[in-house]
Amino acid sequence: MSYYIDDDTIERVRSSNNIVDIVSEYLNLKRTGSNYVGICPFHSEKTPSFTVSDTKQFYHCFGCGEGGDVISFIMKKENLSFPEAVKFLADKVGIPLKEKGFKKNKELENKKAKLYEINREAARYFYKNLKANNQALFYLKQRAIDRRTATVFGLGFADRSWDSLYSYLTRKGYKEADIEKAGLIIKKKGKDGYYDRFRNRIIFPIIDTRGRVIAFGGRVIDSSNPKYLNSPETPVFSKGNNLFGLNILRKHSNIKKVVLVEGYMDVISLYSRGIDYTLASLGTAFTEQQAKYLKRYGDEVYLCYDSDVAGLKATDKALEILKKEGINAKVLPLPSGKDPDDFIKEEGKEKFEQLFDSSLSYIDFKIYFYKKQYNLNNLDEKIKFTKNVAKFLKRIKSPIEIDVYLDKISQETNISKEAIKKEIGRGYRNIDNRTISKDKYINTNYRYNKDKIIPVRSVLESGHLIAEKTIINLIFKDEKSFQKIKEHINPEDFMNYECRHLANYIYKSYEDNEELNKERLIEYLDDIVDVDLDKVLEILELDINASDENIDKIIQDLIETLISSKLKFERKKITEQIYNIDIKKEKDERDVEKLKQLCSELVEIDRKLKLHQ
Structure with missing residues (x-):
């Protein structure tokens, strides 16, 4: 559903949701002075660098640079668009929003809502079937799954009939086309009619973080094949974008670690024995999107796949994906031939928890x-x-x-x-004796050219990058320079990867009255993926010949360069957006409104650029 949200309503929603209360639902916050700190939910870190201000109602991470208000936090944490995040927060405090009448969006949302409804009805049907089927209940008893656990996961049963679910849903008034679109029935080849996708299987409902049934998994209770069967891709379900058990895991307010396994039964079996922080991929290879979801939950991620050759290969691939996303996951080694379900049933919770002590980096x-x-x-x-x-x-x-x-x-x-x-x-080089290559960017001297102070260099490098490196060097070595620069430049203003992380460290150190030194800096950067320490040390070794007489002029020029470069970058992004809308043959009301907004932003940026030229 789309909504018309005016500025007053947005502000009302924002002011009605205290950011400390909202963030506390996702991570543990500790009060330090007037602020609150915790482990950042958006990147992997050991030392808390995520700060929430109760008075200013914003958050900022000094480790990864993420920051914003309560709405932007929910957008990132729940993977929602701006209107969806406002609606999410409005629902929390009971603020009604007006529906927006764009026909196409409304039709799409209505179609999705119908599929969610059909899935929910199917889940209820399967759930009732399980209670009435002794063979299915006996199977769960053999697998040591008690009734409480079956209820928590909403387990169900699809009987042997070829069309019992089809008949049930059509009697309820649902259209064949919609039931097929939900992936629950399959059209007969060369004939009229449909048959049920799931038959004679234990059913595992797949539920998203908003409590909606989006798909199903099914496991046979005899020796027939395939052993596991999953819903196909549908308008409300993408295998690579979801994780089984996420709806249960996210209810925990204090998630310290997450165990990633391969199958539904692994999650359920571990949960029933007290390991209630487990997720599984959905009948597919682990994906980057699933890694992004994992990043939001828990400080530590452990892989516990089957110990056979296929399981080891899957573990290796998943580790690479997690590492790419900045997650330093570890592996729980299982005895040969065992899967998590086997191990927990045979050895128990205590033995399973001992695996963490022998986990592999x-x-x-x-x-x-x-x-x-x-x-x-x-x-x-x-x-x-x-x-x-x-x-x-x-x-x-x-x-x-x-x-x-x-x-x-x-x-x-x-x-x-x-x-x-x-x-x-x-x-291979020891950190202590790294040899810094004295290239064209290291010895940066300054000379006057009319009214400007410009760097002398044999080969041109981006003026913006030179300015960033020089600013970092100055503020690392001189607190007076930092005090002058911080009035105009924030860590997020640095576009270079190394410079931004250096700025985060330096700004936080000055704020916390901590001593700046290379050893602590390298220790800090060790936890950050893909930071090139050679480049970092080159920046810190820059030889800037600035006297007391010209340092203020140098700083002013550097600030102007950074600000104007950032404005030009923002201007380029806006002009690209304007072009993309402008080339559309047909523009709707939203496009017209967006163009007005972008043109207004462009005028404001041009005004600022004139001030910094």
Whole structure:
């Protein structure tokens, strides 16, 4: 459903939802002075850098740079659009919103609402069937799933009949086309009529974070195939965009860790024995979108897939995806031939929780994974194993950690540490003795050119990037420069990846009255994915020949460069949006309103640009 939301209503919704209360529903906040701090829900970190201001009603993370008000927090946390987030918060405090009359959107929402309704009715039907079917109840008893757990997950049963669900839903008045669109029935080939997709199966309803039934999974209770059957992709369900158990997990306000497993039964079996922080992918390979969902829940992610070859390969792929999303996941190693369901039933909760103590880091798992694939008694395979592991050892930044792994691989293979170190290649360097390449950007001197102070360099680099690097260097070394610059520049104004993370660290350190030094900085950056420490150290080693007489002029020019560059970047984005709307052959009311808004923003940016030229 679309809504017309005027500015007054938006402000009313915003002011009626205290940001501290809303954020506290998702993470633990601790009061420090007038603010609240916690572990950031948007990136992986160990030290809390996520700050919420009760007085200013905004949040900011000094680790990843995310920030905004209560509406933007809900947009990011719940993956909602701006109107959806306003509606979400309005519902919390009972503020009604006016429906917006755009026919196409309304038709689409009505179609989706019908599918949600059909799925809900089907879930009720399956649930009642389970209670009445002794064979299905006996199967669950054999799998040690009690009635309480079955009720929590809304488990159901599809009987042997070819069309019992079809008959039930059509009697309820639902159209065949809609039931088919929901993925619950299949049209007979070359004949009239339909038959049920799920038959003689335990049914697992898949429920989204808003409590809507979006799809189903089914498992046979005999030896027939396929063992598992899932709903197809529908307008309300995409396998790669959802996780089984997410609706239950998100009810917890204090999620410290999340275990990711492969199957429905793994989640349910673990839950029934007290491991109630488990999710499963939905009959498909783990996806980047699922990783993004995981990022919002829990500080630690553990993979616990089946211990067979297929399970290990799936674990390896999932680890790579999680790492790409900035999640430093670990692996819970299961005995050979076991899956989580088997293990928890045979060993119990206490033994399962002991697996966390022996969990494997990213590198540890890579070594474990490759050892399973290669015969280390064979020379050729030993060399292949060592070369593969060396690729991942290059990623380690800590010299102590890499030395430990060199010892480990050397002992496993009887290959000397020096030989392995050479295989790792030029990427292996101790942090303490990193050699900083003295390239064209390091020695940046300043000279006057009429009224401007410009950097002298043999080859041109982006003026904006030069300004960012120079500002970082100045504020890292000189608090007086920081005090002058912070009045005009915020961490989120830095566009370079390394510069933005450096700015977050420096601003937070000054705010907390903490001493700035390279050792602490490197420790801080170690937790951030893809930060190039060579580039960081180059920035800090810049040689800026600025005297007391010209430092104020230098700072002013740097500020002007950053502000004007950011305005030009914003202007480019707006002109692209205007162009994309303008080339449409048919424009609706929203397009016209959006054009007005964008043109107004463009005028304002041009006005600001004139002030900074």
